[in-house]
Amino acid sequence: MCWSMEATVAMVATGTVATAVTIRRREPPAIPLVLGWFTLMEALQVAGHATVGQCAAPANQATALLSYLHIAFQPFFINAFALCLVPATVRRGVRMAVWIACGASAAVMLLQAYPFAWAGACRAGTVLCGPGPCVVPGEWHIGWSIPRNDMLAMVSDLPIIANGFPTYIATAFLLPLLYGAWRFVLFHALVGPGLASMLTATANEMPAIWCLFSIGIILASLSRPIRAGLETRSWFLWPASWRA
Secondary structure (H helix, E strand, C coil): CCCCHHHHHHHHHHHHHHHHHHHHCCCCCHHHHHHHHHHHHHHHHHHHHHHCCCCCCHHHHHHHHHHHHHHHHHHHHHHHHHHCCCCHHHHHHHHHHHHHHHHHHHHHHHHHCCCCCCCCECCCCCCCECCCCEEEECCCCEEEEECCECCCHHHHCCCCCCCCCHHHHHHHHHHHHHCCCHHHHHHHHHHHHHHHHHHCCCCCCHHHHHHHCCHHHHHHHHCHHHHHHHCCCCCCCCCHHHCC
16 A cells, blocks of 8 residues: 555544634535545544454454445535535525435445345445455555445446445435536546546445545635636526526
């Protein structure tokens, strides 16, 4: 691995400072909330570095499972940020449906982590799949192994959402696209899965690298010009009453 614990600690420090700055600047509550959530993931990665590869260690297993839980609830925070980038009329019109969709996705992902006999085990080589909860070494970062089931095997093979977690892709990318945050979706896709897929071919490591590049969201949050560039002022799916 090339990425060190020290570098991850620096990411935690950066995220903590960014959160404090946005609170001090009285940014919308969603902004520091999102920054704090992704800073928590970096803190979990620090804990992962401390026990990486020690799959029998309780701390290692707990860190892997907590990281999975963090991922399961990420769509809430991704959409909280995305909703800040559309007009208030749009935000009011869609937020209840957005939170319901994110809650449903989290519930499905929690069910995916339970070893249902009827669902079978996940297929080796798919995202986060492994024989037991463990923080594992990757090509240059850490990765997570989760003994998840294969209950969504049929839809996981569909184009675009073929990653083992179709509800995550739907709520983190397709949902913001539907309500008009298309600039953010493009930005998120490039600095998240786009960069991660170029930096590793390991399915267990890719989500950890993806989370690492939450620095992109930090930059967008701290820089008002960048955030303004991600805002959407018109979208063809908005009803006329939302465009006022």
